[in-house]
Amino acid sequence: MADAQTATQAPNVTRREDYNEPDWRVPEIALDLDLDPAATRVRTTLWVERGGVHDRPLRLDGDGLTALSVKVDGAETMDWHMDGPNLVVPLSGSAHTIETEVEIAPERNTQLQGLYASSGMLCTQCEAEGFRRITFFPDRPDVLSRYKVKLTADKTRFPVLLANGDPIAQGELDGGKHWAEWHDPFLKPSYLFALVAGDLVANRGTFTTMSGREVQLGIWVRAPDLAKTDHALHALKLSMAWDEKVYGREYDLDVFNIVAVDDFNFGAMENKGLNVFNSRYILADPDTATDYDYDAIAAVVAHEYFHNWSGNRVTCRDWFQLSLKEGFTVFRDQSFSADQGSAAVKRIEDVRGLRASQFPEDAGPLAHPVRPDEYIEISNFYTATIYNKGAEVIRMMATILGPEKFRAATDLYFDRFDGTAATCEDFVQCMEQAGGVDLTQFRRWYSQAGTPRVSATLAQEGGRARLSLRQLVPPTPGQPVKEPMVLPLKLKLFGGFTGRPMCDEQLILLKEDAQELLFENLSETPVLSINRGFSAPIVVETNRTAKDLAFLSAHDDDPFARYEAMQQLMLDTLVTSVTNGGTDHAAVIEAVRNTLTDSALDRAFVAEAVLLPSDSFIGDQMAVVEPEAIFRAREALRADLGKALEAEWRAAYEGSLANRFEYSPSAKGARRLKTVSLGYIAASGAADADQLAFDQFSLADNMTDRQGGLTTLVNGASPLREEALEAFYQRYQGNGLVLDKWFQAQALSTREDTAEMVERLVAHRDFTLSNPNRARSLIGAFSVNQRAFHDVSGRGYRFVADQLIALDKLNPQTAAKLIPPLGRWKRFDEARAAKMRAELERIVATPGLSKDMFEQASKSLD
Numbered sequence: 001m002a003d004a005q006t007a008t009q010a011p012n013v014t015r016r017e018d019y020n021e022p023d024w025r026v027p028e029i030a031l032d033l034d035l036d037p038a039a040t041r042v043r044t045t046l047w048v049e050r051g052g053v054h055d056r057p058l059r060l061d062g063d064g065l066t067a068l069s070v071k072v073d074g075a076e077t078m079d080w081h082m083d084g085p086n087l088v089v090p091l092s093g094s095a096h097t098i099e100t101e102v103e104i105a106p107e108r109n110t111q112l113q114g115l116y117a118s119s120g121m122l123c124t125q126c127e128a129e130g131f132r133r134i135t136f137f138p139d140r141p142d143v144l145s146r147y148k149v150k151l152t153a154d155k156t157r158f159p160v161l162l163a164n165g166d167p168i169a170q171g172e173l174d175g176g177k178h179w180a181e182w183h184d185p186f187l188k189p190s191y192l193f194a195l196v197a198g199d200l201v202a203n204r205g206t207f208t209t210m211s212g213r214e215v216q217l218g219i220w221v222r223a224p225d226l227a228k229t230d231h232a233l234h235a236l237k238l239s240m241a242w243d244e245k246v247y248g249r250e251y252d253l254d255v256f257n258i259v260a261v262d263d264f265n266f267g268a269m270e271n272k273g274l275n276v277f278n279s280r281y282i283l284a285d286p287d288t289a290t291d292y293d294y295d296a297i298a299a300v301v302a303h304e305y306f307h308n309w310s311g312n313r314v315t316c317r318d319w320f321q322l323s324l325k326e327g328f329t330v331f332r333d334q335s336f337s338a339d340q341g342s343a344a345v346k347r348i349e350d351v352r353g354l355r356a357s358q359f360p361e362d363a364g365p366l367a368h369p370v371r372p373d374e375y376i377e378i379s380n381f382y383t384a385t386i387y388n389k390g391a392e393v394i395r396m397m398a399t400i401l402g403p404e405k406f407r408a409a410t411d412l413y414f415d416r417f418d419g420t421a422a423t424c425e426d427f428v429q430c431m432e433q434a435g436g437v438d439l440t441q442f443r444r445w446y447s448q449a450g451t452p453r454v455s456a457t458l459a460q461e462g463g464r465a466r467l468s469l470r471q472l473v474p475p476t477p478g479q480p481v482k483e484p485m486v487l488p489l490k491l492k493l494f495g496g497f498t499g500r501p502m503c504d505e506q507l508i509l510l511k512e513d514a515q516e517l518l519f520e521n522l523s524e525t526p527v528l529s530i531n532r533g534f535s536a537p538i539v540v541e542t543n544r545t546a547k548d549l550a551f552l553s554a555h556d557d558d559p560f561a562r563y564e565a566m567q568q569l570m571l572d573t574l575v576t577s578v579t580n581g582g583t584d585h586a587a588v589i590e591a592v593r594n595t596l597t598d599s600a601l602d603r604a605f606v607a608e609a610v611l612l613p614s615d616s617f618i619g620d621q622m623a624v625v626e627p628e629a630i631f632r633a634r635e636a637l638r639a640d641l642g643k644a645l646e647a648e649w650r651a652a653y654e655g656s657l658a659n660r661f662e663y664s665p666s667a668k669g670a671r672r673l674k675t676v677s678l679g680y681i682a683a684s685g686a687a688d689a690d691q692l693a694f695d696q697f698s699l700a701d702n703m704t705d706r707q708g709g710l711t712t713l714v715n716g717a718s719p720l721r722e723e724a725l726e727a728f729y730q731r732y733q734g735n736g737l738v739l740d741k742w743f744q745a746q747a748l749s750t751r752e753d754t755a756e757m758v759e760r761l762v763a764h765r766d767f768t769l770s771n772p773n774r775a776r777s778l779i780g781a782f783s784v785n786q787r788a789f790h791d792v793s794g795r796g797y798r799f800v801a802d803q804l805i806a807l808d809k810l811n812p813q814t815a816a817k818l819i820p821p822l823g824r825w826k827r828f829d830e831a832r833a834a835k836m837r838a839e840l841e842r843i844v845a846t847p848g849l850s851k852d853m854f855e856q857a858s859k860s861l862d
């Protein structure tokens with residue numbers, strides 16, 4: 001691979017404080033690509049202008065490119081040289097035209113960055129630094145250009161030719177070729193460039209914007225997939241309308257195209273007017289996609305669409321500002337999804353996700369601030385911290401400002417920075433100005449890593465209560481000492497006897513290390529509800545008893561706080577049980593019974609509330625993670641809940657049997673509760689549980705129910721297990737996205753022999769490391785299966801390291817993303833930690849390791 005390097009080479013660190021404005025601007029670029037999978041010719045014309053007064057040459061980034069010719073102002077020149085992978089051209093004047101020509105081989109591009117081939121089509125991925133793999137260019141987000149693109153290709157193999165902007169002209173050529181020209185009138189950085197060539201069909205639609213312009217929409221896929229694109233098209237129209245209504249943002253081109261590709265390193269990409277998607281975030285029908293998939297498709301379609309303003313019209317000055325576009329856009333897509341169904345359930349899901357991925361990141365060797373200070377490989381910084389913690393930071397500012405001022409602040413931001421490359425600081429200044437607030441101390445959310453911990457102690461003295469709050473921000477790599485943060489905490493007191501609220505909800509800003517609040521004239525013992533709605537992305541420890549938590553889980557009027565109380569009760573019980581080798585489950589059983597039988601509650605909410613915290617989240621609460629003990633404690637609680645509430649689970653199951661598939665919030669809630677109940681019925685050890693799961697699996701008219709039946713069986717030992725796995729495989733052979741579910745279900749199995757099974761599945765004829773979704777469905781899923789991955793023998797570690805070393809040779813970006821589970825060694829006992837470290841050391845010592853993997857693995861050893 002071109003960017004492979006050995007671990008012995010000093011890694012090149014890029015620092016935020018080293019930022020300088022570009023030496024040369026490129027207001028215009030014309031690209032002429034003669035597309036061919038084996039040999040694509042790229043002819044590029046750049047109109048360059050000297051930025052400021054300096055005598056530095058023009059430096060164009062390249063990655064694996066050889067210049068076949070260089071012209072300055074129309075004349076071929078030899079006055080250029082290579083500096084490593086980059087092209088350097090000395091220039092005398094203040095403005096010139098530069099023409100370069102290179103040849104690239106998309107079919108050999110297994111990294112899936114730059115121009116590559118996927119299932120017979122050609123497509124691009126340029127964020128963050130892929131454009132330099134296509135042509136020489138100052139490949140940094142603060143160089144904004146107007147693009148003209150001409151594509152030429154064989155007409156039979158590539159009948160459809162797409163690029164950014166609007167289609168301008170097209171024509172036929174001799175020899176079976178044709179061409180198309182696209183112009184994008186908007187200034188954009190190179191990472192937003194895209195092209196697609198392939199044999200594709202479109203699901204077309206139109207959207208009339210708020211100023212009355214008609215936009216042509218197209219979702220492009222291969223012909224057999226056309227029937228699976230209605231949901232994505234619908235989600236796109238909803239997103240366009242939502243952004244007009246909620247943020248006043250209108251779409252700006254005459255066409256908006258989305259293309260689905262099978263091989264893609266991330267979820268999707270917001271290229272101007274031509275979004276490219278991992279096909280898993282486009283294709284859906286009831287037979288192949290779960291409710292989770294449907295929701296994720298709508299969320300990702302919205303996310304990429306929203307980037308048209310938060311990312312494209314206003315882009316990032318440098319990659320340290322990545323959260324400027326990503327945190328804000330995740331916040332926008334979360335708000336959009338909340339508006340489509342139950343906002344409470346959406347918030348619960350988002351917090352669950354944050355705790356599953358961002359909290360561990362913030363507590364481990366790869367912790368970094370929302371605005372990092374340095375990186376070796378920027379691809380490693382597309383993290384839960386940049387995206388999800390970044391979204392929480394925006395959410396906190398929205399909470400502090402309130403909806404009207406927040407909207408005024410985003411209007412100001414879009415207005416002021418339209419057509420430019422901005423910084424996180426620019427965004428915060430808009431919040432301050434339009435919000436009339438001082439966010440000086442709040443800015444620490446951008447600079448300090450680590451999840452703040454708050455202890456909240458409520459003490460009653462007669463008719464008064466004193467709430468003592470303390471905050472602590474833990475040390476993280478490179479940041480041993482932290483300053484206190486601004487923590488917006490929503491809180492409320494409830495009467496422990498009457499259940500009545502004792503005050504209105506208050507928003508307090510905890511800014512000091514310690515702060516106290518007094519509540520007077522209390523007529524009964526208060527129970528504290530705090531961090532309601534998860535108003536701050538922190539860990540809260542309280543002195544609430546099991547009785548208080550059970551009470552809140554039944555009476556709190558904030559659904560998130562209700563869920564949270566139940567989770568805390570479950571966690572406290574499980575942690576005690578792990579530590580003591582068993583405990584009383586009565587309080588959890590009663591709390592679950594109350595929620596499960598409360599007919600006033602939305603079923604989607606009930607399903608979330610009665611789910612036990614995951615093995616890993618239980619582990620996160622402990623000083624030393626004990627995978628087997630956690631697994632046993634959790635299974636014991638599941639079994640007790642199953643047995644004690646068997647009648648209630650069965651009633652919930654029966655009550656959730658719908659006759660026909662429908663994608664609506666209430667039908668989704670019913671399906672969710674149905675499978676959660678099935679899991680508890682199976683945990684109870686009921687004699688008919690396997691048959692019930694098998695019937696659900698075989699009679700289902702939708703993938704959600706089918707997958708629910710399958711995963712229940714996959715965790716068990718019934719002969720129906722094999723039968724279901726085989727039937728599922730046969731039914732979906734040839735459908736890659738569904739086979740991913742088949743691999744994943746087995747990798748996530750709670751059975752004792754999972755490691756062995758996963759090792760065997762690597763040899764399965766449908767397994768391949770070259771497709772990122774497939775690699776993640778088996779290797780990625782297995783490494784988050786706490787019990788199986790952390791098998792005391794160390795075989796799980798060895799297996800994952802072997803796979804990642806192999807994957808790195810094909811696709812460094814995807815391999816490096818799978819390092820973090822191995823990097824969590826400090827959280828485990830010495831024997832496991834030593835084995836995990838040994839695998840990381842083996843990875844770092846691998847000859848030819850990519851810098852992506854080098855950065856992740858070597859930092860994980862510290």
Ligand code: 0A1
Binds near residue numbers: 127267268269270
């Ligand atoms: N900007 C995209 C994420 C993305 C990042 C890098 C990629 O390739 C290396 C691809 C996509 C988003 O936020 O959706």
Ligand code: ZN
Binds near residue numbers: 307325326329
């Ligand atoms: Zn994004």
